[in-house]
Amino acid sequence: MRNILKATTLENKFPLLAVEDGCILSKNADITACFEVVLPELYTVTAEEYEAVHAAWCKAVKVLPDFSVLHKQDWFMRESYKPELGKEDMSFLSRSFERHFNERPYLAHTCYLFLTKTTREQSRRQSNFSTLCRGHIIPKEIDKESAARFIEATEQFERILNDSGFIRLRRLPTDEIIGTEECAGIIEKYFSLSQEHTACLQDLAFSADEMRIGDNMLCLHTLSDTEDLPVSVATDTRYERLSTDRSDCRLSFASPVGLLLDCNHVYNQYLFIDNSDENLQKFEKSARNMQSLSRYSRSNAINQEWIDEYLNEAHSNGLVSVRAHFNVMAWSDNAEELKHIKNDVGSQLAKMECMPRHNTIDCPTLFWAAIPGNAGDFPGEESFYTFIEQAVCLFTEETNYRSSLSPFGIKMVDRLTGRPLHLDISDLPMKRGITTNRNKFVLGPSGSGKSFFMNHLVRQYYEQGTHVVLVDTGNSYQGLCEMIHRKTNGQDGIYFTYTEEKPISFNPFFTDDYKFDVEKKDSIKTLLLTLWKSENEEVSKTESGELGSAVSAYIRRIQDDRSIVPCFNTFYEYMRDVYRKELEEREIKVGKDDFNIDNFLITLRQYYEGGRYDFLLNSRENIDLLSKRFIVFEIDAVKENKELFPVVTIIIMEAFINKMRRLKGVRKQLIVEEAWKALSSANMAEYLRYMYKTVRKYFGEAIVVTQEVDDIISSPVVKESIINNSDCKILLDQRKYMNKFDQIQALLGLTDKEKSQVLSINMANHPNRLYKEVWIGLGGMQSAVYATEVSAEEYLAYTTEETEKVEVYRLAEKLGGDIEAAIRQLAEKRRNEK
Structure with missing residues (x-):
């Protein structure tokens, strides 16, 4: 059957002439x-910041200029998320993470801004004068002087928004407007309803x-009349799902038709x-006409009142009169789905009270x-009169979470859409001046997912090549370590x-290459002083100096x-048999009040061969931890032992400082769970201060990691050294501490925005996804909440649930100790059960 509908080519009706110097x-x-x-990113903007953006x-x-x-x-x-599986050196767990998110749907956001200079006549055109309705279009000449003034104004416009610190504008070059052979431009993308790099033009059908555009059917909801608008508008609104009686989560007034509308759509403003x-x-x-006709119709009198109110507002506050229009254009290739989309768009507009x-x-x-570039063709009857301040309230002002540009980082998940994000919380913030240390x-609190996140x-x-030293209590890292x-x-x-x-044992005197730098000698001296002196005893300069000399001589x-x-055995023998004699033979005698070597030998006798703790400092394995990249010290069994626990923690610190000093250009990481309590003694205060302030200089x-804030508050040394020198703060679910969160906020120096x-x-976690959220704050300047969502394989490797760990290890024993194979089997079994 012959098509009797009128058809034409896009070329005949196309309203754009050319692109020159980046302008359409x-x-x-x-x-x-x-x-x-x-x-700005979603959920990261406060009411005050929305006011500043507005x-x-x-x-x-x-x-x-006028008529813009x-x-x-x-x-x-x-x-849909496309996993990164092409890397050759990907680990088993990294590959599992990527596969877990394969084809995960999410809503991507792209925002464009078009500033158009038109004429007085063109701005008043009705829909019947649209270029779409004309048989042919005759190009007109541009007024060069007004064009130059307009370009100057756009540069000022760009500068004002970029200087705000919240919005960033980037001028699109010609290639991105019209496209290249490899990549589609914004005009081509618009006609194909796509933001892909390769766009395919399709037939347009208007009735x-x-x-229709290809197979896609469009539905359009408009705000083109003051009667469609809410009684009042604001720069932002309270998002109830993420707000509490103690905190506010704010979103822009138009956010319901932005990222919160989960369908393919374009929001035109x-x-x-x-x-x-x-x-x-x-x-x-018009007001005078209405007044003269008011006796014939009450509606004329009412209209006159509205016009007078508009004029009074304009003159008294110096407001600029403008016209505005807003529309939501959504589409689908399925008629049934389109019905749902129409309802969704309508309900989201109703949430804005439109x-x-x-x-x-x-x-x-x-x-x-x-x-893009055809805003001068807009039908004038579809706009309404308002003021700039009110119209801008209907702009969407937030976007998706963005991945870091840095090559180094960790994978977290967008809390709204569940899309994986690449996040750098170590290097990039330092380069940008957001933080001064890593x-x-x-x-x-317990059960918040702290160990899982770590x-x-x-x-x-x-x-990614980091040397990791972990001090753990509770076997949280056993599966990963094995x-x-x-x-x-x-x-x-x-x-x-x-x-x-x-029993756990070390040898602080052993190195592979017999090299002992100043820090290594000092750490051995600090260890010996801690073993010798109790917490409330002061160490004199003579004692510190003599012990340092003895270590150097040994x-x-x-x-x-x-x-x-x-x-330690041979060191003890050296002190007993050699150094004591040297002290006695000196011309300038060292009295026992200044340095009591006998007291030193008696106190440390328990760590010498045959003593109660002779195993502790005389390890025969002699593992040089300098070359090992993943080391876990599980000290749960000794954390209550007042004699062993401080010694063990000092030796661990010494091992890390040895790495810190000697591994040049290699990233090092020390994670201490609850063991830092032992480091808060008087003897260890300077040691802790030194490490926290110096570690950043050595990459x-x-x-x-802790679950009790009170422990930190009780130690001024730890509070000053740890919190003040940690620019990155990571908090998990704090609802258990809701009633004392003000204290936590003051201690950590959190702003009201960060508190919210x-x-x-x-x-408001998604019911169909298993994850826990975590807040990451960087230097008080950048913060957001992310989701820790992982694959089944990663879950089994990280889990601290005793029953699940036992299940993994039992299966691993049957498979010859292969934990990876056991995790693979159990993960597959769980997926099949689902």
């Missing part, structure tokens, strides 16, 4: 500057009932800047006017733990005579 020129002699807009927009709009059009176009496209004085004069004339108006008649002309402080973090740091141990054939993944049969002795086995970071973010953790 239309056949109606309109000139358009194009920008890509980067907005003020920046208003200030920028006022520099545009501002067209902000926000694209929200459903996309009174529906509009127009401001038409006419001559404000002419507009007001026209309203004055009147949802589904527009079918003007859909083609509004679609045509929304072509140290981290982690706070979360497993996720250290695993990714390790895979996986690394087996993967490296026992060369890495060293797990130290204390049992009666195999080290020279073992360097000269390699037959001497470096360990290192110290991380303290922390208290929103886990409040």
Whole structure:
């Protein structure tokens, strides 16, 4: 059957003439500057910041000349996550993470801004004068002088918004507007309803009932009349799902038709800047006419009152009269789905207290006017009069979470859409001046997912070449450590733990190359002083100096005579048999009040051969921890032992400082769970201060993980050293501490914005996804809440649930100790059960 419908080519009706110097020129002699807009991230903006963003927009709009059009176009496209599986060196767990999120749907956001200079006549055109309705278009000439003034105004506009610190504008070059052979431009993307790099043009079908682009059917909801608008508008609104009685989560007023509308849609926002004085004069004339006709109709009297109120507002507050229009253009290739989309768009507009108006008649002309650079073709009858301040309230002001540009980082998940994000919380913040160190402080009550998050973090740091030293209580990292141990054939993944049969032991005097720098000698001296003196005893300068001299002399002795086995036993014998005699033979005698060597030998006798703790400092394995990249010290069994616990923690610190000093250009990480309590003694105060302040200079970071804030408050040394020198703070679900969170806020120096973010953790989690949220704050300047969502394989590697760990180890025993194979089998079994 022959097609009897009228058809034409896009070329005949195309309203754009050319692109020159990055500007679109239309056949109606309109000139358009194009920008890509980067907005603040969702859930990270406060009410005050929304006010500042609003003020920046208003200030920028006022520099545009008369008869300009501002067209902000926000694209929200459903996309699927594409996993990064092409890397050759990907670990088993990294590959599992990527596969877990394969094809995960999410809503991607892109924002464009088009500033168009049109003419007085063109700005008043009705829909029947649209280029879409004309048989042919005759190009007109551009007024060069007004074009030059407009370009100057757009540069001022760009500068004002970029200087605001919240919004970033980037001028689009010609290639991104018209496209290249490899990549589609914004015009091509618009006609194919896509933001992909490769776009395919499709047939357009316009009718009174529906509009189609290829297989996609469009539905259009408009805000084109004051009757459609809410009684009042604001810069922002309270988002109840993530707010509490103690905190507010704020979103922009138009957020319901932004990222919160989960379908393919474009939100078009127009401001038409006419001559404000002419507009007001026209309203004055209209008011007089209404007054003269008021005796014939009550509606005339009411209209006169409304016009007078508008004029009074304009004159008394110095407001600029503009016209505005807003529309939501959504689409689907499925008629049933389109019905649901219509309902969703309508309900989201109703949340803004707007009147949802589904527009079918003007859909083609509004679609045509929304072509980038064709805002001058907008039908004038679809706009309404308002002021700049009120119109800007209907702009969407937030975007998705963004991934860091840095090559180093960790994988977290967007809390709204569940899309994986690449996040750098160590290097990039330092380069940008947001933080001054890489140290981290982690706070979360029991059961908040603290150890789970830390497993996720250290695993990714390790895979990127970091030397990780962990001090743990509770076997939280046992599964991950054993996986690394087996993967490296026992060369890495060293797990130290204390049992009666195999007590934990070290040898602080051993190094592979017999090199002992100043820090190594000082750390041995500090260890010996801690073993000798109790917490409330002061160490004199003479005692410190003599012990330092003895350590240096012993080290020279073992360097000269390699037959001497470096360990505490031989050091003790040296002090007893050699150094004591040297003291007695000195010309200047050292009295026992200054340095009591007999007391030293008696006190440390228990660590010498045959003593109660002779195992502790005389390890025969002599593992040089310098070359090991993943080391876990499990000290749960000794944490209550007042004699062993401080010694063990000092030796661990000494091992880390040895790495810190000697491994040049290698990232180092020390994670201390609850063991830092032992470091708060008087003897260890300077040691702790030194490490926390110095670690950043050696490409290192110290991380303290705790569940009780009171412990930190009770120690001024720890409070000053740890919290003040940790620019990255990580908090998990704090609802258990809701009643004393003000104290936590004051202690950690959190702003009200950060407090609101922390208290929103886990409040609106997606019911079909298993994850826990975590707040990450960087230097008080940048903060957001992310989700820790992992694959089944990662979950089984990280889990601290006893029953699940037992299940993994039992299966691993059957498979010859292969934990990775056991995890793989159990994960597959769980997926099949689901």
